[in-house]
Amino acid sequence: MTDNYCVIMGGGIGSRFWPFSRETFPKQFLDFFGTGRSLLQLTFDHFSKIIPVENIYIVTNELYAELMREQLPELHESQILLEPTRRNTAPCIAYAAYHIYARNPKANIVVAPSDHLIINVDSFLRDVNKGLELVRENDALVTLGVHPSRPETGYGYIQSSDTKLGEFTKVKTFTEKPDYDLAKIFYESGEFFWNSGLFLWNVQSILAAFRKFLPDISARFDLGKDKFNTSEERSFIKEHFPYCPNISIDYGIMEKADNVYMLCVDFGWADLGTWGSLHETATVKDEEKNAFLKTSKALTYESTGNIIALENPEKLAVIQGLNDYIIADSGNVLLICKKEDESKIKQFMADAQMKYGKEFN
Amino acid sequence: MTDNYCVIMGGGIGSRFWPFSRETFPKQFLDFFGTGRSLLQLTFDHFSKIIPVENIYIVTNELYAELMREQLPELHESQILLEPTRRNTAPCIAYAAYHIYARNPKANIVVAPSDHLIINVDSFLRDVNKGLELVRENDALVTLGVHPSRPETGYGYIQSSDTKLGEFTKVKTFTEKPDYDLAKIFYESGEFFWNSGLFLWNVQSILAAFRKFLPDISARFDLGKDKFNTSEERSFIKEHFPYCPNISIDYGIMEKADNVYMLCVDFGWADLGTWGSLHETATVKDEEKNAFLKTSKALTYESTGNIIALENPEKLAVIQGLNDYIIADSGNVLLICKKEDESKIKQFMADAQMKYGKEFN
Numbered sequence: 001m002t003d004n005y006c007v008i009m010g011g012g013i014g015s016r017f018w019p020f021s022r023e024t025f026p027k028q029f030l031d032f033f034g035t036g037r038s039l040l041q042l043t044f045d046h047f048s049k050i051i052p053v054e055n056i057y058i059v060t061n062e063l064y065a066e067l068m069r070e071q072l073p074e075l076h077e078s079q080i081l082l083e084p085t086r087r088n089t090a091p092c093i094a095y096a097a098y099h100i101y102a103r104n105p106k107a108n109i110v111v112a113p114s115d116h117l118i119i120n121v122d123s124f125l126r127d128v129n130k131g132l133e134l135v136r137e138n139d140a141l142v143t144l145g146v147h148p149s150r151p152e153t154g155y156g157y158i159q160s161s162d163t164k165l166g167e168f169t170k171v172k173t174f175t176e177k178p179d180y181d182l183a184k185i186f187y188e189s190g191e192f193f194w195n196s197g198l199f200l201w202n203v204q205s206i207l208a209a210f211r212k213f214l215p216d217i218s219a220r221f222d223l224g225k226d227k228f229n230t231s232e233e234r235s236f237i238k239e240h241f242p243y244c245p246n247i248s249i250d251y252g253i254m255e256k257a258d259n260v261y262m263l264c265v266d267f268g269w270a271d272l273g274t275w276g277s278l279h280e281t282a283t284v285k286d287e288e289k290n291a292f293l294k295t296s297k298a299l300t301y302e303s304t305g306n307i308i309a310l311e312n313p314e315k316l317a318v319i320q321g322l323n324d325y326i327i328a329d330s331g332n333v334l335l336i337c338k339k340e341d342e343s344k345i346k347q348f349m350a351d352a353q354m355k356y357g358k359e360f361n
Numbered sequence: 362m363t364d365n366y367c368v369i370m371g372g373g374i375g376s377r378f379w380p381f382s383r384e385t386f387p388k389q390f391l392d393f394f395g396t397g398r399s400l401l402q403l404t405f406d407h408f409s410k411i412i413p414v415e416n417i418y419i420v421t422n423e424l425y426a427e428l429m430r431e432q433l434p435e436l437h438e439s440q441i442l443l444e445p446t447r448r449n450t451a452p453c454i455a456y457a458a459y460h461i462y463a464r465n466p467k468a469n470i471v472v473a474p475s476d477h478l479i480i481n482v483d484s485f486l487r488d489v490n491k492g493l494e495l496v497r498e499n500d501a502l503v504t505l506g507v508h509p510s511r512p513e514t515g516y517g518y519i520q521s522s523d524t525k526l527g528e529f530t531k532v533k534t535f536t537e538k539p540d541y542d543l544a545k546i547f548y549e550s551g552e553f554f555w556n557s558g559l560f561l562w563n564v565q566s567i568l569a570a571f572r573k574f575l576p577d578i579s580a581r582f583d584l585g586k587d588k589f590n591t592s593e594e595r596s597f598i599k600e601h602f603p604y605c606p607n608i609s610i611d612y613g614i615m616e617k618a619d620n621v622y623m624l625c626v627d628f629g630w631a632d633l634g635t636w637g638s639l640h641e642t643a644t645v646k647d648e649e650k651n652a653f654l655k656t657s658k659a660l661t662y663e664s665t666g667n668i669i670a671l672e673n674p675e676k677l678a679v680i681q682g683l684n685d686y687i688i689a690d691s692g693n694v695l696l697i698c699k700k701e702d703e704s705k706i707k708q709f710m711a712d713a714q715m716k717y718g719k720e721f722n
Contacts, residue, residue: 019677019679297717299709299712299713299716301705301709310695312693314693315693315694315695316380316693316694316695316713316717316721317694317695317697318380318694318695318696318697318698318709318713319697319698320697320698320699320702320705320709321686321698321699321702322686322697325682325683327695327697329690329695332673332675332676332677333676333677333678333679334671334676334677334678334679334688334690334695335679336678336679336680336681336683336688336697337679337680337681337682338681338682341681341682344662344681348660348662348679348681351660352660352677352679355660356658356677360677
């Protein structure tokens with residue numbers, strides 16, 4: 001039996017993709033590209049090629065338990081770890097680490113978001129395997145840094161150093177999303193890489209890091225360390241998880257630890273965090289750079305650079321005289337908005353709730 | 362018993378309102394303004410105040426027989442006159458005239474489109490009554506000319522003369538839709554009026570006019586003159602109606618006859634022939650001149666002069682950064698198109714049929 005495990009984080013609400021993504025149906029559950037598999041399912045499919053299915057975990061919010069079971073019937077109930085409240089990545093990762101440690105204290109874990117796009121899956125899996133091998137032998141917290149192809153302002157960056165550990169390099173700093181000028185400097189420097197949010201570590205390394213950098217979280221989980229992977233886990237989590245602080249693993253641990261290593265990767269990666277990134281990665285584009293998501297029937301006239309997303313694949317979009325807009329038709333909401341103003345969508349959703357209640361969330 | 366009759370023409374397909382209006386559900390059947398009554402039903406409601414329901418006829422295409430029965434259950438089957446093929450207004454009016462003549466050779470008839478908007482119904486009905494009184498005593502073909510409120514290029518115009526018949530004036534010419542410069546001259550002249558498409562005449566006057574100006578139509582119907590208003594009418598029409606030429610009453614008779622009179626009216630009238638005219642007449646507009654048709658839930662940002670028409674009243678429209686567009690979401694089609702380019706919509710519909718077949722017509 002392998003010591004390799006996978007944790008897929010699937011609790012996000014993805015409000016930036018409203019109205020496609022809803023509180024009741026976040027983006028990781030959506031089949032954005034019309035492939036027949038959601039982003040979550042694609043992520044699962046990738047990992048199941050190198051990790052035994054029984055070693056794959058999902059952490060998600062209780063709200064999405066039913067959706068998870070529907071989308072991933074391959075998983076046993078015990079492989080779906082439910083968060084009773086919405087926290088950030090650090091509590092989510094701690095929960096999974098404690099659970100897996102109770103099963104296998106030698107576990108090597110790869111942690112992955114559920115809503116990212118991987119183009120070259122073979123290359124991706126080779127890199128994951130390299131990371132798993134590294135952390136089997138080394139007390140290292142590993143992240144995958146994507147070779148940047150443009151001065152993207154929508155991603156965080158990782159700065160690597162000259163200190164090597166095999167193919168891996170020691171990480172100097174993590175940075176937040178830069179403005180364009182800084183992104184350009186990063187891009188041209190050759191030592192900055194996109195922070196993919198993909199992490200690898202041995203379970204003992206990450207638990208040690210929690211105890212060192214986020215002791216309030218580890219102290220809380222230590223209260224129930226005999227209960228993980230038992231019938232008492234659920235009620236323990238229900239009671240104690242809500243006390244965890246809302247903090248990201250990047251901020252809470254990765255930026256502070258001095259055993260963080262990076263593998264430079266180039267497997268075609270995108271964080272589908274924005275409509276703009278979807279436009280970048282969309283596979284169905286016409287000659288006028290209109291990108292079609294799910295939409296299979298469309299007529300466009302004097303229109304360029306739009307994202308046209310109709311949830312109903314039988315529906316026809318007829319678009320004339322429109323440039324660089326998002327047109328998203330999903331359920332009981334039709335959204336039309338300039339691509340450059342997509343950051344306002346969260347506010348639109350909030351306004352809708354204020355005016356009409358929660359029915360459009 | 363009264364000699365007054367009404368003929369509502371309800372056979373149009375209204376393709377300019379696609380996708381709201383479909384071949385299977387033309388605009389006259391739509392409740393455009395969310396009043397709970399379609400344009401057809403509103404037309405019926407108006408006339409039923411001054412004309413006995415049993416004297417009200419609908420002429421429509423066979424395709425819409427079922428819709429007619431649903432929308433106007435007040436009518437007996439014999440009051441729905443079915444055209445087996447799509448012709449223009451002249452054959453439609455001839456059919457109704459022959460049918461009514463067989464019932465009552467002294468009938469006075471008002472003929473009306475089914476898709477026009479009347480604002481001041483009392484004023485409208487007073488004018489109709491004036492017309493019915495005139496044609497009872499005079500061999501006159503009467504039309505209602507609407508006092509123009511702007512140099513509209515979307516309507517035909519009627520030029521009146523100084524020759525009077527009571528309140529009515531003899532018509533000098535009918536003109537097609539003018540360009541803007543000509544429309545401005547018409548508007549300022551004081552002697553041009555919008556052609557409302559509302560006509561009044563005694564049944565003998567109109568039958569005489571058909572015999573004089575459209576003898577091929579009258580000769581065709583004369584073949585079955587004993588069959589109208591009998592059980593044989595239906596099969597006679599099925600056989601002979603398709604031979605009628607495709608010609609409008611304006612072109613075929615009104616422009617040629619020398620007994621055409623006009624009443625100048627001002628009851629708030631609109632031919633809902635275009636999205637633009639709907640925008641003009643829409644009752645629900647916000648401060649930015651966005652007009653909402655059926656749409657009851659909407660958020661608009663940096664957007665002015667749009668027509669927002671969502672068929673589903675529970676659906677939310679969120680529109681940002683858009684000026685002077687038509688946004689029409691109906692059934693399996695979403696249309697977004699510049700208001701100034703609405704004349705292209707027929708072509709869009711034709712393109713959709715070419716590319717995908719008839720499912721979107």
